Amino acid sequence: MRLRTLPTDIDLLGHMNNGRYASLFDLGRFDLLIRTGILQIFQQKGWYGVVASSTITFRKSLNLWQRFTIETRLHGHDDKSVYMVHRAVVDGEVYAEMLVRSRFLRRSGGIVPLDELFEALGRPDDLPELEPWMTEWATATALPSTRAAAPSVWE
Template sequence: MYPFVRMFYQAWKNRNAPKLGLFESHHSRHVCMPWDIDLWLELNNGRTLTIFDLGRVPMSIRNGTAKVAKDGGYSMAVAGASVRYRRRVTTFQTVDMVTTPIGFDDKFLYIEQSMWDQTGECCNHILLRGAVIKKRKLVPPKELFDLMDPTLESPELPAWVQNWIAADDTRPWPPTR
């Protein structure tokens, strides 16, 4: 089941947090609960993606995109992701999450997230492509961001992000059945 209680808690906890600029990082702390684990008694790989939601939603509240999207009739959806799993996260382990929007292009916005253990080691890392949607159609992120600041431009996307975009563009769609 989706962690609605944890999501509401994160939103409540961050309701009075200082506002963030669009490209500033949101930091949050999370605990791996018994219902988050797999057969190997570690954070399930799919659940990791869900827990990353717990960083993105409060970030969008703090940087203002959630309100602007709601007021303008926009929604956002995950449109692609690349994840690296490097260290185990076990039951009741606390992780620090960093969520950072890194830019956008004419189709998508890009967000980087990572989870860190208490020794400072990175446990996992995700590059996420987000879609901005209005009336069930994909729209350029700039359309949404213009409601926040019409002069806003994306920082140049890092080379590794551009390489990921280019590599993903070579992937056939739809896939062969």
């Protein structure tokens, strides 16, 4: 997706607000789902994706009116989640990159197992193995299950 940094994207320091990247990367995910036809399958099956966790790294600032491209690609999966990478790119140079771990749910309730997901969508043959740090990151940042207690206690 080709975009331009708008006045509503800018923070008090004069560059793209860090929180705005996540919202724009959401658009990149929806664009990918629409272009590949996956969104239509999700709608037919009553499925939807949610972000389970994400991390973003900033390299350079996007300034007011600057043109940039959002690049989105499926990176891989583990036994529960699908991992995507989003980039904000200017003239072929990465300005920011976000890793997103997504889960898929049914509108009627419950989780869509990845084998069912890939049966409906097909699994790309060229998905790389997850890098070890990605698996470690997913484990280290996980919160308790929605069925477990998660009291807000600061240690």
